Amino acid sequence: MKRVLFTDLDGTLLDLFDYSYEAAVPCLEALKKQGVPVVFCTAKTLAENEYYQRVLGVSDPFIVENGGAVFVPEGYFSFGFEADCKKRSGERGNYCVLELGASYAELRRALKEIREETGFKITGFGDLTAEEVAADANLSVEMARLAKAKQYNESFIFDEPEEKEAVLFAKIAEKGFGFTHGGRYYNIHGKKADKGRAVKILTDLFKKEYAAVGGGGVQTVGVGDSQNDISMLKAVEQPAVVRNKKGGWLEVSLPNLYKAEGEGTAGWVEVVKKFFEVT
Ligand SMILES: [Mg+2]
Missing domain, CATH: 3.40.50.1000 (HAD superfamily/HAD-like)
Structure with missing residues (x-):
């Protein structure tokens, strides 16, 4: 075995x-x-x-x-x-x-739409510089660059009260994507991923x-x-x-x-x- x-x-x-x-x-x-x-x-x-x-x-x-x-x-x-x-x-x-x-570009587009439709404060890794990701994630700038090199998932900060989570998740599902909430960040990704x-x-x-x-x-x-x-x-x-x-x-x-x-x-x-x- x-x-x-x-x-x-x-x-x-x-x-x-x-x-x-x-x-x-x-x-x-x-x-x-x-x-x-x-x-x-x-x-x-x-x-x-x-x-x-x-x-x-x-x-x-x-x-x-x-x-x-x-x-x-x-x-x-x-x-x-x-x-x-x-x-x-x-x-x-x-x-x-x-x-x-799904592709990174599709995921970025979906997040942008959700932000516009709800007014939620959503900040993706793609909206941040490597220096900003480094500071937020407690990474070196070099490691932050590696973390930003996303292909199939966008990690984001959801700067809203927890009770608004349900609306966020419903919006992501409505647009045909999946989501996870890991230790530190929220993530949007393709449904089959x-x-x-x-x-x-x-x-x-x-x-x-x-x-x-x-x-x-x-x-x-x-x-x-x-x-x-x-x-x-x-x-x-x-x-x-x-x-x-x-x-x-x-x-x-x-x-x-x-x-x-x-x-x-x-x-x-x-x-x-x-x-x-x-x-
Ligand atoms: Mg973990």
Whole structure:
């Protein structure tokens, strides 16, 4: 049985506020030694995923912008998926890309319309400079540039009382888009873009791969911390949540949900130790 780890980044593998991850590094090294794929499944962009793969020494496929697209490194799967994928998505640098989301331009247009129709104070990443995003998200200007390089999702600040949320969500749905509310920002994205759908696509690819190389089945573990992780948690066999900054857990009803005692990275380490042979 081959195990695959699907993991959220912000507030899960990475600290929600300072993006630290030191405690996770030994676990990631152990998973790598065991050949366990570590699939980032995050709101982050392609550029940010590439950055965190580099610093964390991970080189498996990843899911960007809340399921907007699946990026598979060239040559990763051996069962013939690549030729087929390239036929559909064309050459995309060193990746085969499966796009599920709407384009960034469409999403920006929808937000602009909602702002005009409701008068809500909505500020998208696209309305801010890299310096402004850096200050708001507690990022370096360099990391803010990577965060702004969005393709399938727009993150925005909703500067209105919470009771107006329902109107915002109804407007987004009316325009044919989906939304999530992660740890820090609201997000608008294509209706077909969700983490769960992307996880299922990748799980099928892993199953085909291991069947092709004569292995057994695939067992999936997923770990997250907030609302944008629910579809991912529902798509894996073993869902797990880490404690959030408020000291509680994401409210989701799943029969075998594992709740880690630790918050953020500490909880993530706990989940990896519990479900993988890592000490
Ligand atoms: Mg998160």
